[in-house]
Amino acid sequence: MRLFLKILRLSFRRQLTYRTATLAGLVTNLFFGVLRASVLIALFNAQPSVNGLTVKGAVTFAGLTQGVIAYLSIFGWWDIMQSIEKGSIGADLLKPMNFFTYWLAQDIGRAAAQFVTRGLVLMIAFGFLFQITLPASPAQWLAFAFALILSGLVSFAWRFIINLAAFWSPNAIGFGRFAFSLTWIFSGFAMPLRLFPDWFQQFCAFTPFPAMINTVIEIFLGTLTPPETLQALLLQAAWFVGLSILSQFILKAGIRRLVIQGG
Amino acid sequence: MNAIIKVEHLSKTFEITQSQKGWSGALRGLIKPLKKKIAAVKEVSFELKPGELVGYLGPNGAGKSTTLKMLTGLLVPTSGVVQVNGLVPWRDRTKYVASIGAVFGQRTTLWWDLPVQESFDLIQYMYRIPDKRYRHNMDLFRDILGLDPFINTPVRSLSLGQRMRADLCAALLHDPKLLFLDEPTIGLDVVAKDKIRQFIKHVNEERKTTIILTTHDLQDVEKLCERVIIIDHGQLLFDGTLEALNNRFGGQRTLQVDFAETYPDVSIEGAGLISHEGLQATYQFDRDILSASDLISRLSNRYKISDLSVREPAIEDTIRRIYVDKLLEN
Numbered sequence: 001m002r003l004f005l006k007i008l009r010l011s012f013r014r015q016l017t018y019r020t021a022t023l024a025g026l027v028t029n030l031f032f033g034v035l036r037a038s039v040l041i042a043l044f045n046a047q048p049s050v051n052g053l054t055v056k057g058a059v060t061f062a063g064l065t066q067g068v069i070a071y072l073s074i075f076g077w078w079d080i081m082q083s084i085e086k087g088s089i090g091a092d093l094l095k096p097m098n099f100f101t102y103w104l105a106q107d108i109g110r111a112a113a114q115f116v117t118r119g120l121v122l123m124i125a126f127g128f129l130f131q132i133t134l135p136a137s138p139a140q141w142l143a144f145a146f147a148l149i150l151s152g153l154v155s156f157a158w159r160f161i162i163n164l165a166a167f168w169s170p171n172a173i174g175f176g177r178f179a180f181s182l183t184w185i186f187s188g189f190a191m192p193l194r195l196f197p198d199w200f201q202q203f204c205a206f207t208p209f210p211a212m213i214n215t216v217i218e219i220f221l222g223t224l225t226p227p228e229t230l231q232a233l234l235l236q237a238a239w240f241v242g243l244s245i246l247s248q249f250i251l252k253a254g255i256r257r258l259v260i261q262g263g
Numbered sequence: 264m265n266a267i268i269k270v271e272h273l274s275k276t277f278e279i280t281q282s283q284k285g286w287s288g289a290l291r292g293l294i295k296p297l298k299k300k301i302a303a304v305k306e307v308s309f310e311l312k313p314g315e316l317v318g319y320l321g322p323n324g325a326g327k328s329t330t331l332k333m334l335t336g337l338l339v340p341t342s343g344v345v346q347v348n349g350l351v352p353w354r355d356r357t358k359y360v361a362s363i364g365a366v367f368g369q370r371t372t373l374w375w376d377l378p379v380q381e382s383f384d385l386i387q388y389m390y391r392i393p394d395k396r397y398r399h400n401m402d403l404f405r406d407i408l409g410l411d412p413f414i415n416t417p418v419r420s421l422s423l424g425q426r427m428r429a430d431l432c433a434a435l436l437h438d439p440k441l442l443f444l445d446e447p448t449i450g451l452d453v454v455a456k457d458k459i460r461q462f463i464k465h466v467n468e469e470r471k472t473t474i475i476l477t478t479h480d481l482q483d484v485e486k487l488c489e490r491v492i493i494i495d496h497g498q499l500l501f502d503g504t505l506e507a508l509n510n511r512f513g514g515q516r517t518l519q520v521d522f523a524e525t526y527p528d529v530s531i532e533g534a535g536l537i538s539h540e541g542l543q544a545t546y547q548f549d550r551d552i553l554s555a556s557d558l559i560s561r562l563s564n565r566y567k568i569s570d571l572s573v574r575e576p577a578i579e580d581t582i583r584r585i586y587v588d589k590l591l592e593n
Contacts, residue, residue, distance in 0.1 A: 003388040010385070014376055090337050091372040095389055096361035255353075256339045 003097065004105045011109025015117075022117045025070055030122055033066035037130055051194050057221050058192070060133045063126035064217055065189050068148075070114035072155040072212060074189060076180045079103075080163035081172055089258070099251060100160065100244065107156045115148075133221055140222060143229050147216045150236035154211045157243035158183070164247070167254030182207075188214030194223070208243060211236040266310035267441065267473050268334065273343035274497075275304040275329050303329040305497040306343070313440070316467045316474045318488035318505075320481075322586045326497040327477040328367075331445050334475070335365050348440065361390055364434030364472075368446035371430055373418045379429050380414045383436060390437035397436065404432040407462055424455035431462060435472075442466065444476045448483055460486050481578045493585060500585065505578070512581050515547040517574045518558060523567035531565070534558055542569075 016022075040058040048054065053061075069075065080103060083089040092102060126132055135141045162179045165172035184190050186209035193201050193214045204210050215232045218224050224232060280296045283289065291297075304326040311317060321327050332338040333345055336352030336359050345352055350359045365372070373382040387397045405411055408428040413421055421429060427447060434442060444463065448456045464487055466472050478484060484491060484505065491508060493501040501508060518534070522542045530536050534548035548558055555573045562568060 006385060006388050010374075010377065010381070017376075088370065090332070090367065091370065093337050093356065094335060094360050094365055094372055096357050097389055098357060258338060 004101060007102065007105035008109040008112075011106040012113045013109075015110045015113035022114075026118050026121060029066045029069055029118060030125055033062055033122065033126060034129065036066070037062040037126075052223065053192060053194055053221075054133075056131050056133050057223075059126075059130045060221060061192050061217055063123055063130070063132060064220060065213065067119040067122040067126075068151070068213065068216070070118040071111050071148075072152060073111075073159060074180070074183060074213075076176060077107075077159045078163065078173065078176065079106075080160065081166040081176060084163075084166040084258075085170065093255070100247060103160060104153075104156060107159075108152070111152050111156075135220060136222060139226075140219065143233065144216065144219050146233055147219045147236065150233060150240060151212050151216050153240040154208055154236055154243065155183075157240055157247055158208055158212070161243060161247045161250055164250050164254045167257050183209055183212060186210070187212045188217060192217060194218075208239040211239045265312075267313045267348060268309075268311035268475075269344065269346040270310070270330075270334070271308045271344040273304055273307045273330070273333065273345060274302065274341050275326075275333060275338060276341045277301045277303055302497050304333070304340075304494075307494065307497070307499045309492055309499065309502055311473060311475070313473050314467070314471045315490060316463075316488055317476070318484040318491040319475050319477045319494070320484065320491055320582065321477075321494040321500075323479075325495045327494065328445055329497075330494070331365075331367075331443055331475070331477060335363065335443050336360055361437070362439060363441045363443065364437070364439035365443040366427070366430045366434050366445065366447050368427065368444075368449040371418060371426055373426075373429060373433055375419045376417055378415045378417050379410065379421070382418060382429070383433060386433055386436055392437050396438070400436050400438070404435065407465065408432055409458070424451050424458075427451065427455070427459060428462075431459065435466060438470070440473060442472050442474045444474060444478075446478055447476065448478060448480050456480065456482070463487055481582055485578050493582075495586065509576065509578070509581060510550070512585055515549055516555065516576060518546045518548065518555065519572050519574070520544050520546070520562060520566075520568055521570040523569045526566055529566065531558070531561055533561070 037059045040062055041055060044050065044055045044058060049057075080089075083092065092099065095102070123132075135144055159180075162176050163172075165175050165179075169175065186204045186207050188204075188210060193204055193210060196204075204214075215236055219229055219232065278298050278300055280292070281299050283292050283297055307326075307330060319327055319330065329338065333340050334347060334352060336356045339353045347359070348362055350362075352359050373379070374385065377385070383401065386392075392400075405414070408431065410428060410432060413425050413429075416425075418426065418429065431447065447463070448459050451459065460483060463474065463476070467474050467487075476483065476487065488505060490504055491501065492499065493508075515535075517537070520529075520543070522529070522544070525542060529539055529544050531546070533553040534546040537545045537547050539545075546558065548555075559568075559571065562571075
């Protein structure tokens with residue numbers, strides 16, 4: 001555990017050293033956030049609510065989804081793939097540490113730094129620019145905090161599995177792009193799942209994607225009743241555990257195929 | 264004593280996909296890729312006793328690194344048995360790697376963007392090295408390897424020689440019983456090479472660490488290893504002492520003679536005359552047929568000699584002959 005925290009801290013600090021990249025990312029996220037919020041306001045066209053979603057809720061949705069882009073690495077995360085391609089995975093496998101936990105610690109450190117520098121800052125900016133909805137009670141804030149942490153874990157387990165594709169193909173980036181693009185649609189990142197037809201929502205419920213973003217949004221906006229909230233959180237935890245276990249089997253098979261390039 | 268490393272009929276076959284010519288080839292490749300099997304290591308067997316320092320040699324692509332990667336648990340063998348310290352490296356990987364140290368000269372095992380000292384601190388946590396032990400080793404290695412000038416520099420800014428020294432230190436902080444070194448002196452200057460060699464020798468002698476070393480620098484072998492294992496095309500060609508290697512394949516010694524007077528014919532029985540020019544002549548002779556002193560006395564009985572020198576066959580020549588002339592292949 002000490003080791004886990006140490007790696008987490010180092011990764012957090014490393015992420016904070018990329019100052020220019022952080023600022024550039026923040027500006028981009030904010031720009032598109034304002035754009036998306038404006039489009040949503042126009043689309044609502046003065047209707048008070050659509051499918052139970054108010055204008056204020058829709059704008060908050062735009063802010064939240066833009067805010068978690070960096071935290072959840074929604075546009076792709078290739079660290080393990082690159083380490084397999086470059087062969088630096090060899091050095092990691094020589095360390096007496098579980099490969100999954102090693103990367104989990106690093107990713108939590110990275111995500112924590114980006115949550116602060118790109119998530120929190122963006123939401124505060126959004127609060128100044130627009131009228132947004134906030135959780136109404138401490139219990140809702142707490143539920144939101146849990147949902148956010150669990151979404152990070154589910155997202156990590158999913159990204160971990162996708163990255164393992166590099167064990168099978170020397171050019172797995174294409175597969176990765178496809179896999180990550182699924183996240184945008186089925187997680188409720190592009191549009192709140194509530195606005196999609198029922199059959200689509202039902203389909204999504206069978207995938208881990210809503211556990212990455214939609215749950216966080218619903219809890220933040222207060223659209224779930226307390227029992228529903230608890231159920232959603234448990235479902236997130238179940239997805240994390242399930243995907244993590246699955247990843248171990250894939251990892252084991254992958255290492256058997258490992259060819260360390262060069263040297 | 265019991266063997267610390269046991270390798271039996273170890274083989275590793277890689278499958279590579281070949282690209283085919285033209286459009287039709289590319290299409291065919293999509294449906295049924297053309298696979299080619301490459302045997303990197305074939306039926307290699309050997310054992311190592313605790314405390315040995317063995318040179319593992321072979322030309323490029325011989326299968327040295329592949330063997331080492333199997334021994335360190337990075338690659339899973341296609342067939343055969345590897346047992347190190349009573350463990351199967353790839354199966355018990357996390358437990359196993361805690362008991363070994365490894366340096367792959369071509370790449371670092373440290374963290375690219377961390378200062379050297381922080382990398383070491385992280386290693387202390389990873390290997391759960393007790394504070395006292397860690398500080399003791401740290402002080403010692405800082406001293407012998409001269410790490411102080413760059414101990415706070417990020418790993419990515421180190422020179423090759425500095426990086427190699429930092430990597431060696433990192434591999435030994437947890438007192439491994441076994442050390443795997445894959446080309447630890449590659450690309451280093453003479454002074455740096457010498458420093459690394461002294462350190463390796465120190466570790467082997469003082470700490471009784473068992474070491475396997477691959478290298479292309481035969482001076483490493485001459486200065487460090489008593490025993491060598493040679494492989495080529497994935498097959499084991501030789502396993503024995505350096506001396507035995509020299510005796511068997513050392514080829515011929517040479518004797519250079521400066522005569523006091525010119526002689527028209529200086530040939531002598533038992534040795535071949537390679538060159539004869541003016542006052543100087545060079546002979547080649549086989550240690551099994553004729554000793555150096557016999558040859559010299561034969562010569563001095565017949566001619567007046569002003570100076571002479573005997574040259575032993577260089578290990579370079581021996582190894583080159585084994586690689587190029589395929590002396591060991593049946």
